[in-house]
Amino acid sequence: MSQYSTPNSTNTTDSWFGNVNGNSIHLDVDDGIDGGSITTDSYAALSSMDFGARKTCELGISSLTDPADHTSHIIKVHAKHDGFSASSVAVALYEGSSVIYSGNFTTTTTFTTYDFTLPEGSAANISDYTNLRIKIGTIWNGFSPQVAEIEFQVPDAGSDNITNPAAFMMFI
Secondary structure (H helix, E strand, O other), rough: EEEEEEEEEEEEEOOEEEEEOEEOHHHHHHOOOOOOOOOOOOOOOHHHHHOOOOOOOEEEEEEOOOOOOOOEEEEEEEEEEEEEOEEEEEEEEEEEEEEEEEEEEEEEOOEEEEEOOOHHHHHHHOOOOOOEEEEEEEEEOOOOOEEEEEEEEEEEEOOOOOOHHHHHHHHO
8 A cells, every 4th residue: 555645735836837726736736646536627837938948846745654664655747748849847856955856757748647766765865754845847848848746655654553452462
């Protein structure tokens, strides 16, 4: 099983906007991919006045419980570009001011899910799963990139709680 975190706040917009919710971009990209249902009727896009510019949007994400397992940490972005020319988009996971992971992808004309699996060493650098943010930004863009969903997936936290101590004792 997994835990899923989606955007829950918009920290900076830098010419990005939500096509439905304006500057509250997190409301347009928070439905999840594996943890929810993908929708493409709302998305974040770069203002057409800033084509060709490097612009970054920062989103707070919902809290997770530390899984203690540093494998299977995956950032997922469901995106495309609107126009004739592909957009290069960067995605980064931050804890406080520290970059935990960054990667990039080149969009296509149809919505596609881009997966970024964090190296185990990068995931091990996360000390506070309640203080994570995701930044999306253009590296180079021909036409407006559109990001429909963003999700961060980690393993379940597990449990040390014994819910039926009598049954547990039978196996000792």
